[in-house]
Amino acid sequence: MTSGKTAATGHRPNWPRGGGPKARASPRVSVTDGAAGTSGTTASEHTKRFRTEVEAKAWSDTERGRVVINQWVSPDVGADTFRAVAEQWIRTKNHRKPKTLAGYRSILDTLVLPRWGDTPMKGITYPDLSAWIAGLSVNGSQSGTGLSASRIRQTHQLMGAVFKYAVKAGLASKNISAEIDRRHDLPETAEAEQHYLTHAQLLDFAGEAGRFETMTLILGYCGLRFGEAAALRRRDVGDKEITVRNSATYVQGQGIVETGTKTKRTRRVPVPGPVWDRLKAELPGEPDAFVFPSRKGGRLPLGEYRWAFDNALKAVQPRARATRQQEIADGGEATTPDFPTITPKGLRHTCASLAISAGANVKVVQRMLGHATAAITLDLYGHLMSDDLAGVADALDKAMAAAQKTAA
Structure with a gap:
């Protein structure tokens, strides 16, 4: 049995005496704001008038039916502005990471609130919202240009959460x-093409990174995110092993903020021997000292590393092109691969690629990279595992041939 309160508001409709709205030309319903019978509550009454008793009865039957199935909604619901509700909502998200909160705040302040902030919740209609979202790809930014597909999807997701x-x-x-x-109503996000370095390319690239050579090798062979590497302290480094506990991220208005890892889990990552030899020689003495500090000794900002990263790329790409051209001139075919244009995240992709090529299974790669699930790893790198199927077949061929030889 239903209590007669509405699901959305907890309000109880007070029908006129006689069991509900009467089938007359002007039936009237009063809605009590608060639980029925509570001392001090006041009722706001809403009048509905009709031309005929038939229309009035149809309306009263519909409204009474909604009460029975707990779907009746007070006409007062939705009077609050989107801004007021959004501010209530964001206060419930203080447990999220600072960068996530800053992202919410940015979308609200620059995109959503300028358009919908002063609009009552019940005044936001599907046609208006749909048209606005469609227009974001044309002139949604503050500069009057279109927003990216991912930004539009983030905006829609935030409005949905509110x-x-x-x-x-x-x-x-x-x-x-x-x-x-x-x-169907939101733009598709383009899947970013992943680029991977070979062992030779990674070593060549790291050699051009200056004082960040060791850090570049750690990113490429251990798969740490940049923020995780920037947060590493001496106490996090053991014997040929790194314990990843935290991540350092730049937050607008707050500077570099250190939080837990993306999955909120600690993980241990092995360090290959040659990389370990370099890392061990450069480790600081103090347990709390950063392994890869900025020039001033504090947390390393992405911009400082990116400057060295981009300069290294400018050095190796022309060299690779020149080598390929010489190979073509000498033998008619280039054997040196192109050096792809990558970002620091490309070193993480490189780690996955090299690990898979070395025989690591999906669970090993997942633990190394710190993915929440193996499904994420498969979505990102499953195609690399498919590339290794031919190698698996070759290995099976050799094993079968050896078994047949033994049996004979």
Whole structure:
């Protein structure tokens, strides 16, 4: 049995005496804001008038039916502005990482609130919201240019989160944002092409990175995220092993902030022998000292490393092109691979590629890279494992031939 309160608001509709709205030309319903019978509550009454008793009865039957199935919504619901509800919502997210909160704040302040901040929740309609989202790809940015597909999807996701909160809190009757079809109404994000370095390319590249040579080798052979490497302290480095506990990330308005890892889990990563020899020789003495500090001794900002990274790329790419041209001139064919244009994240991809080529299975790669699940690892690098199927077949051929020879 239902209590007669509405699911969305907890309000109880007070029908006129006689069991509900009467089938007359002007039936009237009063809605009590608060639990029925609570001392001091006041009722706000909403009048609905009709031209005929038939229309009035149809309306009263529909409204009474909604009460029975707990779907009746007070006309007062949704009067709060989107800004007021969004501020309530974001206060419930203080447990999130500073960078995540800063991202929410940026989307709200630069995109959502300028358009919807002063609009009541019930005043946001599907046609208006759909048209606005479609326009973001044309002139959604503050400079008047279009937003990227990923930014548009983030904006839609945030509005959906605010509406979801509003419905649960009784501040909106429905989640209008959920009516936007993510598959058909939002732009598709282009899948970023992944580039991988060979062993020779990685060693050559690291050699051009100056004082960041060892760090570059750690990124390429151990698979750490840049923020994880920047947060490493002497106490995190054991014998041929790194314990990844934290990550350092730049947050707008706060500077570099140190938090837990992306998955909030600590992991241990082995360091290959030649890389360990370099790392061991450069380790600081103090347990709390950064392994890869900035020039000033503090946390290393991405920009400082990126300067050395980009300069290394400028050095190795022309050299690789010249080598290929010489090979073509000498023998008609280039055997040296192109040197791809990569970002620091490309070193993490390189680590996965080299590990898989060395025979590591998906669970090993997952633990090394710190992915939450093996499914994430497969989604990112499953195609590399497919490339190794031919190698598996060759190994099986040799094993079978050896077994047949033994049996004979």
